[in-house]
Amino acid sequence: MPFYHKLGNIPHKRHTQFRQPDGSLYSEQLVGTLGFSGVSSLLYHTNPPTKIERIGEPVPFSYKFAKEAKYAPSHLRTLGEKTTGADYLNARKTMLANNDVAISICNPSEAEMKYYYKNAIADEVVFVHEGSGELLSQMGKIEFRPGDYLVIPRTIIHKFRFNEGQVRLLVIESFSPIETPRRYRNHFGQLLEHSPFCERDMRPPTELINETEKGEYLVQIKKEGFLHQYYYDFSPFDVVGWDGFFFPYAFSIHDFEPITGRIHQPPPVHQTFEAHNFVICSFVPRLYDYHPLAIPAPYNHSNVDSDEVLYYVEGNFMSRKGIDIASFTVHPGGIPHGPHPGTVEASIGKTGTEELAVMIDTFKPLHLTDEAMKYIDEKYPMSWKDHQDPPRAADMMD
Secondary structure (H helix, E strand, O other): OOOOEEEEOOOOOOOOOOEOOOOOEOEEEEEEOOOOOOOEEEEEEOOOOOOOOEEOOOEEOOOOEOOOOOOOOEEEEOOOOOOOOOOOOOOEEEEEEOOOEEEEEEOOOOOEOOOEEEEOOOEEEEEEEEOOEEEEEOOEEEEEOOOEEEEEOOOOOEEEEEOOOOOEEEEEEEOOOOEOOHHHEOOOOOEOOOOOOOHHHOEOOOEOOOOOOOOOEEEEEEEOOEEEEEEEOOOOOOEEEEEEOOOOEEEEHHHOOOOOOOOOOOHHHHEEEEEOOEEEEEEOOEEOOOOOOOOOOOOOEEOOOOEEEEEEEEOOOOOOOOOOOOEEEEEOOOOEEOOOOOHHHHHOOOOEEOOEEEEEEEOOOOEEEOHHHHHEOOOHHHOOOOOOOOOOOHHHHO
């Protein structure tokens, strides 16, 4: 996120002597993107971050694309997914992916990870559908609650601590940096007045953790289809201070201010984040269109250049039988889609919606995984037939 933040103790000048109470030097570490040309932060460690104790055997951690998947609209029903004794990583199940993004569900049942985690190849956006707790990282602590997006840049070592109760997460891995939409920023990087959110809505880390005890600490590093096992005799949370523009942060979907108009507004008005070849959008409670002849339901449209994924979070989804919270609908590029029969007329005169959803639009085809095929609703591609049961209005969100 391109705004400056700092926590803890740091020296007056970069790359100068900064000594510990015993007279030894703190270890300075630059963490950043695009070589030395992107956003970065400087961290100051009690121990050299390069001091590896040992490396264990890598553990396979990947997904396979489903060979039997059809080129067709898809509906995945994941509400009933339960995991027992599963932590944050082994509860993760990837539903859709391509070379730019991977989209997963994650319902961990363990309250706290017994290891530390680093994604070395992707930024992660973790949408908290259900549950609350703390995101702990080298940069400090962030409390989270339902509706939060947690944006975790690649290489940041972190772990989750969940409070009691059901945890349901949507995990979006981006193989390019996650950014705010360019059209909402000026050339300094500041979010503009017409942006549907601003820096005030972002919640950076607020408190350093600074674990100082010696022992065995495992960091699992995700790269190229494996979790690599790195062991240290000190905690990666040994940072005494840092500053810069590169850090994890939280943003609540409830702080997204919807953009409305006299006639139906297209999906880009819901955009929240962008990356290479895909965007993330937030559908939130909003007023419908207010032209006297407006049709609030969206017009039929063909995603010629993109695949469209909707993940349903909350509200009265009235598109059809079977759409529920934690459902995905997937509409591949080239196949027209839109409101179910009856919803266009039913939308006329309606003044607003209370629905919540997350949308991912990709500009390269997405592929269903083997894991996703367990949740497929085989009847969905034909659900626009006139003879179906009276529909309810979920497609009014896209």
